[in-house]
Amino acid sequence: MMKRGIKSTESLESISETRAAQYFVLFGSLGDLSLRKIFPAWYQLECAGLLGKSLKILGVARDEMSKDQFQQKIIDALKFRVPSEHFEEDVCKRLVGRIDYFQLDFQTATGYQQLKHTIKDCGGQIVYYLATSPNISEAVCDNLYKTGAITNSSRIVVEKPIGHNLTSSKVINDKLASYFNEEQIYRIDHYLGKETVQNLIALRFGNSILSSQWNHNSIEYVEITAAESVGIEGRWSYYDDVGQMRDMIQSHLLQLLCLVAMEPPAKLNAQSIRNKKEQVLQALVPISENNVSTSLIRGQYCDGQSLEEVAPGYLNEIDAKSQSETETFICIRAEIANWRWSGTPFYLRTGKRMPEKVTEIVIHFKADSHFIFDSDQKSMAGNSLIIRLQPTEGISLQVLTKSQGLEQGMRLRRDPLHLDFSESQKISRIPDAYERLLLEVLKGDQSLFVSRNEVELAWTWCDQAIDAWRQSSQPLYPYSAGSYGPDVAKVFIQKYGHEWHEDR
Ligand code: BG6
Numbered sequence: 001m002m003k004r005g006i007k008s009t010e011s012l013e014s015i016s017e018t019r020a021a022q023y024f025v026l027f028g029s030l031g032d033l034s035l036r037k038i039f040p041a042w043y044q045l046e047c048a049g050l051l052g053k054s055l056k057i058l059g060v061a062r063d064e065m066s067k068d069q070f071q072q073k074i075i076d077a078l079k080f081r082v083p084s085e086h087f088e089e090d091v092c093k094r095l096v097g098r099i100d101y102f103q104l105d106f107q108t109a110t111g112y113q114q115l116k117h118t119i120k121d122c123g124g125q126i127v128y129y130l131a132t133s134p135n136i137s138e139a140v141c142d143n144l145y146k147t148g149a150i151t152n153s154s155r156i157v158v159e160k161p162i163g164h165n166l167t168s169s170k171v172i173n174d175k176l177a178s179y180f181n182e183e184q185i186y187r188i189d190h191y192l193g194k195e196t197v198q199n200l201i202a203l204r205f206g207n208s209i210l211s212s213q214w215n216h217n218s219i220e221y222v223e224i225t226a227a228e229s230v231g232i233e234g235r236w237s238y239y240d241d242v243g244q245m246r247d248m249i250q251s252h253l254l255q256l257l258c259l260v261a262m263e264p265p266a267k268l269n270a271q272s273i274r275n276k277k278e279q280v281l282q283a284l285v286p287i288s289e290n291n292v293s294t295s296l297i298r299g300q301y302c303d304g305q306s307l308e309e310v311a312p313g314y315l316n317e318i319d320a321k322s323q324s325e326t327e328t329f330i331c332i333r334a335e336i337a338n339w340r341w342s343g344t345p346f347y348l349r350t351g352k353r354m355p356e357k358v359t360e361i362v363i364h365f366k367a368d369s370h371f372i373f374d375s376d377q378k379s380m381a382g383n384s385l386i387i388r389l390q391p392t393e394g395i396s397l398q399v400l401t402k403s404q405g406l407e408q409g410m411r412l413r414r415d416p417l418h419l420d421f422s423e424s425q426k427i428s429r430i431p432d433a434y435e436r437l438l439l440e441v442l443k444g445d446q447s448l449f450v451s452r453n454e455v456e457l458a459w460t461w462c463d464q465a466i467d468a469w470r471q472s473s474q475p476l477y478p479y480s481a482g483s484y485g486p487d488v489a490k491v492f493i494q495k496y497g498h499e500w501h502e503d504r
Contacts, residue, residue, distance in 0.1 A: 020124060021123055022125045022127060022442060023055075024127045025058045025127065026060060029060055029061045035073075036081060037434045040077075044435050046091050046094055047086070058101070062105060065103070069101075070099070078095075100118075106136050112149065113147050127154070127155045127156075128144065128156045128157070129157040130156070130157065137158060138175055145179045152184075155441060156184060156186065158186070161251075162187060165463050177452070186441050186449045187450040188450075193433030195431060196387060200260065204260075216341055217366075218366055219344050219363055219364065221346070223361070224256050225358065229353065231314070231317060236320050240326045244327050244350055245466060248330075248350040249330060249350060255454075258276075262279065269445075270446035279338075283336045283341075284336060285337050287465035289468050295465075296465060298469065299476065300324070300476050301314050302314070302479070306355075328352040329349075329351030329485040333345050351479075351485050354483070355484060357390065359388070359389040360387060361389075362385070374410070380414055381400070383400075393430050400414055484500070
């Protein structure tokens with residue numbers, strides 16, 4: 001059978017042969033995350049032959065059901081989630097053969113003793129994955145510890161959010177630290193598992209043409225956009241307590257900023273990379289009462305149209321209250337006070353109910369100081385490098401060329417030098433972030449996971465910004481569902497002579 005996806009990475013070839021016995025215990029195994037992301041990722045890893053022979057998966061959930069019933073649920077989920085052209089019955093059978101089920105009431109201690117016996121009987125290393133809601137994680141950790149189910153070789157995987165602010169994130173991190181060493185804790189930010197995000201490292205540090213220009217002397221500004229066309233998707237009450245700053249900026253966008261801005265790590269390992277990312281977070285200029293009005297715009301969507309369908313405003317979504325000050329859109333002008341980036345702003349922008357789902361980083365290079373072409377074309381000067389994470393992964397460098405034709409004279413046009421990964425690397429499918437992350441947990445490499453320091457530094461910066469806007473008289477700007485956010489977001493960056501990529 002042809003192996004695909006992640007398999008193309010050479011160093012992974014021998015994993016399935018060399019890996020010792022591992023037992024993967026998935027808490028919340030019937031939840032949305034497990035069925036939508038984690039089991040489909042296991043399927044793809046199985047398909048690519050990347051799972052050790054003795055790997056076993058134990059689904060843990062509250063529901064009373066037999067092993068057969070649980071396995072059937074997983075098969076149904078896989079049939080629904082895995083695109084039909086990639087679905088193979090025998091792969092599904094092999095995966096399901098690894099899966100067992102354990103029913104547990106997470107909050108009460110009694111069942112954990114039996115869980116421990118089940119796990120012990122299987123031998124090998126144990127990975128606990130908490131795909132549960134954050135308020136249950138604490139009880140799970142306590143009970144695992146009390147029953148002696150945590151050993152020096154255990155690993156634990158936790159999902160965001162790690163807290164709601166710095167104080168609550170410290171409580172969670174302290175709890176984790178009381179049972180596990182930092183080397184045993186894998187904090188997921190699924191953006192770090194996306195292929196193109198990892199490509200940032202290759203692009204920045206593998207290409208001298210870029211690494212030599214990667215600083216404030218050559219780069220005018222950086223744009224990081226994560227736009228989503230979806231709204232709140234039925235989770236209004238949860239989201240209203242969180243907003244786009246906590247949901248997206250604190251984690252995904254700050255992680256992207258770190259990868260774009262960090263100094264070259266001495267080595268390609270977790271310690272060096274995390275260390276360099278932490279330095280970026282430490283150098284972020286705080287958003288305070290003094291600079292909040294020039295650093296940040298918040299918006300909330302109102303009725304409009306999304307993907308050609310009528311879309312309700314945030315306050316008209318299911319379960320919505322009639323009033324809310326929660327932002328569904330935010331854009332921030334972030335500054336990094338260090339030698340490399342002083343004077344180069346990083347614009348972070350993310351929102352729900354925008355015209356399309358797109359995540360991209362745009363590096364705007366400075367124009368040459370002297371422009372020899374017709375002056376009416378001067379605004380076109382300066383190259384942009386577009387790194388697109390989704391929906392289609394690729395890199396494109398916008399260059400100026402001459403318009404073809406005798407009658408054109410020396411008229412300029414902007415054209416892309418374009419690299420589409422699925423075409424250039426002839427792969428039929430780009431692996432989902434969870435495939436990469438599961439594999440890294442099994443390998444024991446923490447490079448793509450977030451350290452305690454990173455989480456806490458990111459919260460420190462976000463908490464300050466949230467406090468600053470609360471104390472200011474900054475309005476919450478309405479924007480129509482299906483637009484790129486409030487119009488003021490355009491003016492906000494135009495003031496500095498900059499433009500969003502879609503407006504250029
Ligand atoms: C999650 C957020 O972390 O990321 C969601 O909680 C958001 O609100 C999602 O929709 C976006 O992830 P992706 O991979 O679809 O860009």
